[in-house]
Amino acid sequence: MDALRACVGEVSVSEFRGATRVVVPAATVHDALELLKEKHGFDLLIDVTCVDYLNYPDAKDRFGLVYLLVGTDTNLRLTVRAFVNDPDPTVRSVVDLWEGANWLEREVWDMFGIKFAGHPDLRRILMPHEFTVFPLRKDYPLQGMGERHNFPVLTRGES
Amino acid sequence: MPLTPSVFADEPTQDGMQPYLWTMNFGPQHPATHTTLRLVLKLDGERVADAIPDIGFLHSGFEKIGESLDFNQYVTVTDRMNYISPMSNNVAWHMAVEKLMGITVTPRCSYVRTIVCELMRISDHLLCLGAMGLDVGAITHFMFAFSGREKIYEIAEALCGARFTHSYTRVGGVMRDITPQVVGMIRDFLKFMPGVIDDMEKLLGQNRIFVDRMAGVGVLTKEEATNRSCTGPMARASGVTRDLRIDEPYLSYPDFDFKICCAREGDCMARYQVRMAELIESLKIVAQAIENIPAGPVNIGPEQRSVLPPPGQVWTTIEGLISHFELVMPNRGAQVPNEEAYAAIESPNGELGFYVVGDGSPRAYRARCRPPSFVHFATFPHLIRGHTLSDVVAVLGSLNIIAAELDR
Numbered sequence: 236m237d238a239l240r241a242c243v244g245e246v247s248v249s250e251f252r253g254a255t256r257v258v259v260p261a262a263t264v265h266d267a268l269e270l271l272k273e274k275h276g277f278d279l280l281i282d283v284t285c286v287d288y289l290n291y292p293d294a295k296d297r298f299g300l301v302y303l304l305v306g307t308d309t310n311l312r313l314t315v316r317a318f319v320n321d322p323d324p325t326v327r328s329v330v331d332l333w334e335g336a337n338w339l340e341r342e343v344w345d346m347f348g349i350k351f352a353g354h355p356d357l358r359r360i361l362m363p364h365e366f367t368v369f370p371l372r373k374d375y376p377l378q379g380m381g382e383r384h385n386f387p388v389l390t391r392g393e394s
Numbered sequence: 395m396p397l398t399p400s401v402f403a404d405e406p407t408q409d410g411m412q413p414y415l416w417t418m419n420f421g422p423q424h425p426a427t428h429t430t431l432r433l434v435l436k437l438d439g440e441r442v443a444d445a446i447p448d449i450g451f452l453h454s455g456f457e458k459i460g461e462s463l464d465f466n467q468y469v470t471v472t473d474r475m476n477y478i479s480p481m482s483n484n485v486a487w488h489m490a491v492e493k494l495m496g497i498t499v500t501p502r503c504s505y506v507r508t509i510v511c512e513l514m515r516i517s518d519h520l521l522c523l524g525a526m527g528l529d530v531g532a533i534t535h536f537m538f539a540f541s542g543r544e545k546i547y548e549i550a551e552a553l554c555g556a557r558f559t560h561s562y563t564r565v566g567g568v569m570r571d572i573t574p575q576v577v578g579m580i581r582d583f584l585k586f587m588p589g590v591i592d593d594m595e596k597l598l599g600q601n602r603i604f605v606d607r608m609a610g611v612g613v614l615t616k617e618e619a620t621n622r623s624c625t626g627p628m629a630r631a632s633g634v635t636r637d638l639r640i641d642e643p644y645l646s647y648p649d650f651d652f653k654i655c656c657a658r659e660g661d662c663m664a665r666y667q668v669r670m671a672e673l674i675e676s677l678k679i680v681a682q683a684i685e686n687i688p689a690g691p692v693n694i695g696p697e698q699r700s701v702l703p704p705p706g707q708v709w710t711t712i713e714g715l716i717s718h719f720e721l722v723m724p725n726r727g728a729q730v731p732n733e734e735a736y737a738a739i740e741s742p743n744g745e746l747g748f749y750v751v752g753d754g755s756p757r758a759y760r761a762r763c764r765p766p767s768f769v770h771f772a773t774f775p776h777l778i779r780g781h782t783l784s785d786v787v788a789v790l791g792s793l794n795i796i797a798a799e800l801d802r
Binding site for chain 2: 251252254256278279280281282284286287291292293301303307310312314333334335336337338339342346359360361362363370371375377
């Protein structure tokens, strides 16, 4: 933790049911993860995901990124959190550290609209490319915004 | 950028010297993709120069649905993720929820969940191995595998009433306790299964055509496996000795004697062999567990205010009725802290985890599923580059892609 603090500045650590969480500033996510990977043996990136805290009680920031790390030798788990806000939520991509982050970051972009600076191929992955909004944000309604009804239909004659 | 074959073909090649590169659309509906996924292949003769996966055809917003269903209702949606091994998903989901709520399940429940998880592993591996053989032309192998899967479906039907989408677990317990009839069926299954594995192994294990198709194809080294976030049989076939059942024991796995199955080669054949060996280990676990199920209640008590009381109690006692009412009414329900928890199990395909965020209501604020298929399919272009078109199905089969879990 001290090494992390020296590297990225302010770090807050919390524990819940045996899982350790570290909150780092969004600008230093890449540095923190690089340090954890290279120096502390957290070599397996399990998941990259995000939570939208729009209506959450006592939430200060809009989006909370979640990086789940595992050390394959030490069997330790660590959750690294970083918070970003509208407009233009951006963090630095970690694809240069883990190839596996490629699709996981694309999914976060697709679902939450968080940009990953330096990502080699930041396209939509699950939603169609014509989609303009980000469906897992809390201000997107459960039943959609009519995209299904306005979907372009290609008939056999036109094709 | 829309991903159409024509756009892709117009891209200039790196040296500009290969005007004969073909672009081929593989899928979305192709028998060897098993479900709906699409690959845009760039072919140099019969060699695959590059592959671009295009997924999302089965996206149905499972994570969004999870934010509006309560913890017990959402289990029916987890069935539909990896529908080859639904109970593993059920167990993973409720493990995450129970971790969030701070519930410890009873020893009997823990054993029952271990048994169903291992049965699901056998079922999933049988499908994967059978389909792997089928894709490269061995249809008998597929039939052998499905004779075993049919028995598991029958066990599941006797256990919970459903053959395919089980929805077996509940917060703090399971839907129905295991009965002597089911125990008997599992004992019969344990006697029946070694013969099936033997048949499958004799048919393809040393088969020259099969080995030629599989060995040396789609090689993933140990470093790449870790770097690309691979887990489960995928990683173990590349020499990563990581198995959550041993490394981070959950449920009742510490009580049983079994081995981690690993291989060094990292090719399709290694993945086949690892899955084959895991079948035998899973049978060992089930055999140990089924004879040692502890007595006692399978669900946690009603005093914990999170598990629904059994129907008989609801209909005949006032306490049962009140606790049922307290749990199902939309403005009441179980107490959940404003916290976040991640719990993972070693599902047949790899690490399957759920990241659950609670906000005090009986629904999840966010229900993230960490899907192993999604992570493994991301390695596909890397695995197939340089191999032939016919190897596409061999590699796809060995990855065990379940498109419903891939797209969720």
